Every structure is written in structure tokens, then in C-alpha cells.
Amino acid sequence: RPGLIGxxxxxxxxxxxGIGLVFMGRKYIDADLLEELETLLLTADVGxxxxxxxxxxxxxxxxxxxxxxxxxxxxxLRENMMAILEPVAQPLEVNRDKKPxxxxxVGINGAGKxxxxxxxxxxxxxxxxxxxxxxxxxxxAAAVExxxxxxxxxxxxxxxxxxxxxxxxxxYDAHQAAIARGADVLIADTAGRLHTQSNLMDELRKIRRxxxxxxxxxxxxxxxxxxxxxxxxxxxxxxxFREAVDVxxxxxxxxxxxxxxxVIFAMAQRFGIPVRFIGIGEGVDDLRPxxxxxxxxxxxx
Ligand code: GDP
Numbered sequence: 644r645p646g647l648i649g650x651x652x653x654x655x656x657x658x659x660x661g662i663g664l665v666f667m668g669r670k671y672i673d674a675d676l677l678e679e680l681e682t683l684l685l686t687a688d689v690g691x692x693x694x695x696x697x698x699x700x701x702x703x704x705x706x707x708x709x710x711x712x713x714x715x716x717x718x719x720l721r722e723n724m725m726a727i728l729e730p731v732a733q734p735l736e737v738n739r740d741k742k743p744x745x746x747x748x749v750g751i752n753g754a755g756k757x758x759x760x761x762x763x764x765x766x767x768x769x770x771x772x773x774x775x776x777x778x779x780x781x782x783x784a785a786a787v788e789x790x791x792x793x794x795x796x797x798x799x800x801x802x803x804x805x806x807x808x809x810x811x812x813x814x815y816d817a818h819q820a821a822i823a824r825g826a827d828v829l830i831a832d833t834a835g836r837l838h839t840q841s842n843l844m845d846e847l848r849k850i851r852r853x854x855x856x857x858x859x860x861x862x863x864x865x866x867x868x869x870x871x872x873x874x875x876x877x878x879x880x881x882x883x884f885r886e887a888v889d890v891x892x893x894x895x896x897x898x899x900x901x902x903x904x905x906v907i908f909a910m911a912q913r914f915g916i917p918v919r920f921i922g923i924g925e926g927v928d929d930l931r932p933x934x935x936x937x938x939x940x941x942x943x944x
Pocket of ligand 1: 750751752753754755756757758759789835896897898899900921922923924925929
């Protein structure tokens with residue numbers, strides 16, 4: 644299996660929008676180059692703000708004769724990209740002082756929430772941590788079953804109640820169980836139904852409040868899971884969830900199969916929310932801490 648960079652590169656170049664392609668076969672910086680680069684950035688869903696920032700800086704450097712050749716431009720582009728991504732590349736540290744550390748995951752259906760929870764549970768378990776999962780999506784029976792399947796696969800207890808139960812009460816129970824068992828990490832799943840958005844946001848706020856009852860510092864992380872393949876749509880989702888619950892970290896999934904991975908730049912430029920993880924496949928080991936340098940290399944090389 645190809646490594647992270649290879650897979651990201653394949654994904655990001657899927658529809659020919661690999662940004663590094665702009666340099667291929669070019670010896671000199673001609674007038675078209677920056678325009679072409681601008682188009683490539685926008686096509687990869689880097690977004691207007693981040694694209695303008697990058698192109699603006701490159702144009703400026705060109706005018707001041709600071710860019711002599713293609714390799715200098717390549718380097719300057721790399722610096723610009725790193726300047727946007729480095730501040731948000733903040734892996735999620737497990738807080739050992741909290742028993743348990745509580746991770747509340749939110750995001751719309753299909754974003755990859757359950758899969759991300761499963762992968763995380765597996766990673767923590769491999770590190771020797773005790774994990775409890777809360778089946779907080781009480782709206783869909785399939786969601787509970789899917790979480791239970793991950794629980795079985797990773798040997799992690801899943802606290803659930805029948806479909807239709809109060810989500811906050813499930814999460815409260817799970818928190819209590821996690822405390823009683825001396826668990827290191829509690830990861831709570833939540834519903835992600837789109838059409839009744841306002842109810843969902845109320846439900847999430849209630850879950851948030853309920854977690855604070857047994858530990859006033861909980862949740863310690865509100866992880867928003869977004870499908871990177873939805874491009875600019877992911878920005879709109881981030882906006883909504885940010886308003887309802889104080890999102891403290893992002894997991895961007897499906898970067899293995901999208902040409903819109905540039906949305907990470909748009910997200911970083913607009914919100915500055917730490918990017919904790921990226922998903923690069925469906926397998927249990929396909930969740931990685933976000934590494935800005937590896938990501939930029941995959942885009943440019
Ligand atoms: P949820 O509704 O948010 O819980 O989403 P799921 O976890 O059920 O994921 C929806 C689909 O996306 C499933 O088929 C997953 O296997 C798939 N998926 C999740 N993360 C990734 C990823 O990083 N890469 C790929 N290729 N597929 C993913």
C-alpha cells in the first residue's frame with residue numbers, strides 16, 4: 644500500500660488539479676503562470692480568501708524581483724501554504740489528568756463520524772488506553788449498530804439505549820459508566836441529520852451541558868468531522884456547528900479520494916480551528932494526525 648503522501652497525492656490529483664502540475668515543463672515565470680496557478684488553487688477548493696492571500700504575496704514578490712526562477716516561485720508557494728496550515732496543525736493530545744478525557748464528535752450524516760470514532764478507539768486502545776463509546780445518535784438504528792460493530796472490532800464497550808431515546812441521557816449514562824470504569828477516554832457519537840438542523844443543534848447543546856454535570860471541564864474536545872470531498876460545503880457546515888457548539892478541533896475525512904482537499908486552506912484561513920486528524924481511507928489505520936508539511940508536499944511535489 645502506498646504511504647500517506649502517495650495516497651494523498653493520488654487523491655488530490657484525481658481530476659488533474661494537482662497544484663504542482665503548474666510547474667511541469669516550465670522553465671520561466673511567464674505571465675500566464677500565476678493566473679493558471681490561481682485557477683488550480685480555486686479548483687482544488689482552496690477558496691477565494693486563501694487563494695488571494697497566496698497569489699497576492701507571489702505577485703508582490705515578482706514585482707519586487709524577488710523571484711528569479713521557477714524553483715524560487717515553487718519555494719515561495721510552499722512557504723505561503725505552510726504559513727496558512729502550520730498554525731492549525733495541532734494534533735489532539737490525550738489529557739491524562741482527565742478520567743476520562745471527553746471527546747464529543749459532531750458532524751452531518753455521511754461525513755465519516757462513526758468511522759473516525761472507530762479508528763480513534765482503535766488507536767487509543769493500541770496505546771493501552773481504556774476507551775468507552777457513547778452511542779449518542781439515537782435517531783438512526785443503523786448508527787447505533789455501526790458504532791457497536793466498531794466497538795466489537797476494537798474491543799471497546801459501547802453504551803447505548805433504544806432508538807428514539809434522549810441522546811443527552813445516553814451520553815450522560817456513558818459518561819457515568821466511563822467514570823465508574825476509570826476509562827481514559829470517552830468518545831461520544833451524535834446525530835447528524837440535516838433537514839431538522841435546528842433541533843439537532845439544540846440536541847448538541849444539551850449533550851454539551853449534560854457532560855458538564857459530572858465534570859465541569861467536559862467536553863475536553865468538540866471534534867467536528869467534515870467530508871473534505873464536499874469542498875466549500877464543508878465551510879458552511881463548520882459555520883453552523885461552530886455557532887451551536889464551541890468546536891475545538893476538526894477531522895477532515897476522505898482526503899484519499901478527492902480533488903477538493905484544498906478546502907483545508909480555506910478552513911484554516913477562515914476559522915483557524917485546529918485540524919486534529921485527516922482521514923485517508925476506510926481502514927482502521929487510515930486516520931492520521933494532521934501534518935502540514937506532509938500535506939503541502941503531497942500537493943506540490
Ligand atoms: P457518519 O454518518 O458521519 O457516521 O459517516 P460514516 O462513518 O458512516 O462514513 C460514511 C462513509 O464514508 C462510510 O462508507 C465510510 O467507510 C466512509 N469513510 C469515512 N472516512 C473515510 C475516509 O477517510 N476515506 C474514505 N475513502 N472513506 C471514508
